[in-house]
Amino acid sequence: MATTTPVRKLTMARAISEGIGQEMERDPNVLVWGEDVGVYGGIFGATQELFQRFGPQRVIDTPISESAFIGAAIGASAEGLRPVVELMFVDFFGVAMDQIYNHLAKNHYMSGGSVRHPVVIMTAIGGGYSDAAQHSQSLYGLFAHLPGLKVVVPSNAYDAKGMMIAAIQDDNPVMYFFHKGLLGLGWMPSDDLAEVHVPEESYTVPLGQAQVAAQGSDVSVFAVGAMVPKAMRARENLRHQGISVEVIDLRTLVPLDRQSIIDSVRKTHRAIIVDEDYRSFGMSAEIAAVIAEEALEYLDTPIKRLAVPDVPIPYSRVLEQAVIPSVDHITEAIRQLTR
C-alpha cells in the first residue's frame, strides 16, 4: 500500500523517552527522577538520552529510597512541578505504597479538590525471562483497584509515546506500566509487533479510550500490554482455521472504556479476557463483571478468562511458560470458546 508519510519505526523504550523529552522541552516544570534514570538512561531505557539533553538539574538519579523519592513527587507537584518518577520494577511498590495510595491517590479527594498532583509514576512490568517471583509481576489490577490513580498499560510504541505525553499533561497521578517484553531492548526478548511507526511530532493518545486492534466477528479478546500482540498472533493462527477474532486493546484500565467492551461483545457474542496479572480479584474479573452487568444478553457462551493462575511467577523457564498466558494458550482458549 502506498503511503504519503515515511514510516519511522521506534522501539517502545525510545518512544517513551521521546515523549518525555518533548514534554520537558515544552514545560520547564517537567522533571524526571528515579533510580538510574540519569547517565544510564533507565534500566529499561525509558529515559535514554534525557540526561545528556537536559542535564542533572532535570534528570535526577535518586538513592534507593522509593518511599522518599515518590513521596517527594507529592510535595513537588503541589508546588508546581510535574514529576515523572520511575519505580524500577512494579514489584518494588511495597516499600513506597503508603505514599502512593494513602497520599498521592487520595489528597485531591481529601482536600475537596483543592490539591492537585500531576505526577507520572512509570514502572516496568511483566515476566517471560526467568526473573522469578519478585521481578516479573504485572500488578496493574492492584493499582486500578484503588480510587484516585489513573492506570495505563500501552501495548506498542505509538500508544506508549502518546499516552506518556497525555499522562504528563494530566493533572492527576497516573500509573504508567510498560511491559519489559515490548520495549525492544537488545538484551531481552521483545515482541516486534510493539515496534511501530511513531510520528516525530508531539501528540497525545487520550487516556480512557480503548482501541480495536483488529476487527473480527466470532469472538472478542480483551487485553492490555504484552497480551495484545500475543492475542494478535493467536488471531492470525485462528484466521487460517476460519475463526474471526476481534482484539480490543483496552490501553487504559482507569478510566475504563466500558462502552468499547460492550460494543464488541454486542458484535461478536463471545468474550475472552487475557491478562498477565493474577487471575483472582483483578482485571480479568472486572472486565467479566462489566460484561455480565451490562452485556449479558448478547453472550452466546460463558465468558472465559486466561490469566496467571494465582501462583507467584516461578523461576524455571518451563514453569514460567506454563503460568503466563502464551500465544498457544490464547489460541487454544479461543478455539475452545468458539467450538
Add this chain to the structure above:
Amino acid sequence: MDKQVSMYRTMCLIRAYEDKLAEIYTEGKTPLFSIAAGTIPGEMHLAAGQEPVAVGVISHLEQDDVVTAPHRPHHFAIAKGVDLRLMTAEIFGRQSGLSRGKGGHMHLFDPQSHFSCSGIVGAGFPPAVGAALAFSKQGRKNVAVAFAGEGAANQGTFHESLNLAALWKVPVIFVIEDNQYAISVPKGQSTAIAKNSDRAQAYGIPGVYIPGNDVLAIHEAAEEAISHARQGQGPTLLEIQTTRLYGHFQGDAEAYLQSGEKESWRQQDPIAKFRTHLLDHHYLTPEEDQLIQKEIQGLVDDAVKFARESPEPDIREAFLDVFAES
C-alpha cells in the same frame, strides 16, 4: 516585644481552640466517647501543651512556605494561618469545610497557606523534601517544614528523607515534636538513643535538641535552622521536648502514665510560664492580656458558630473530586 506578644496570642488561640474542641467532642456521645456519634465524629487528637513547637517555628514562616503536619495538626494549622472557620467546619464534617467534609481533623489541606497534614505516622517527611526540591528548582526563597512526633523518627520515611534532603541540599527543616509518648509507649521503649536530633549526624546535617517546651528557645533555634535553609545551606533536624496535656486521643484513659506525671506537666504549662515572663518584663499588662483572651475567645466562638450553622454535605459530594478535571 510585639513579636513575643503576637506569639503568646497565637498560643492562647490554639489552647482556647483545643479546649473548646475537647468540650464539644463529648456532645451527643453516649457512652461518653462514642467515636461515631456527636457533633464531632471520628478520632480527635488535641495538641494542648504543644503550642510552643508550632508557634516557635512557624512564626518565622511566610505564607508560601510549606508545612506538612501529622495526625495531631491543629496547633500547626492555626499557627500557619489556616482559616479557623473553614477548618472548624471541616472538623465538624460540614459542607463549608476546607474539603467539604471529605477530610476531617487528620486530613486538613489548605493550599492558600501551603498547609497539609496526614493521618499516617511519618508520611509528611517525603512531601516536604519534594516541596523543597520544587523551591530550589524554581529559584524560590521558600522553605518547607515537616513536623512529626518522636514516634515517627523510627519510620523509614524519616531516614530516607533526611538522607535525600541532605544529598540534594534542599531547604527543608525536620522538626521532631517529642511529647515523650507514641500513644502509650514511652520514647525510651521505642528509640535506641535518647535524642533523635543526634541522628542528624548520620546524614551530615545539623541536629539540635531543644528542652524545656520554651517558645523563645524554640524560636531562636528555629531561626537559625530556617535562615540556614533559606540561604541554600540545606536541611536541619530539630527535636523539641514538649508535653501532651490531653491524651493521645479524646477518650484515652492514659493508664500508662506514671503517677503525678500529668500533674507535673500541668504545673509546667508553657502558656502560663510565657505569660509570667511577659508580665514580669512588662511586655504585657494584665489588662492587655484580658483583651487578648476576650478577642481569641471571640474567634473560637465565631468559628464554632460558623461550623454549627453550616449544613451537612450533599450526598453527591461523596462522588466528586476523585479525579481532577484537566
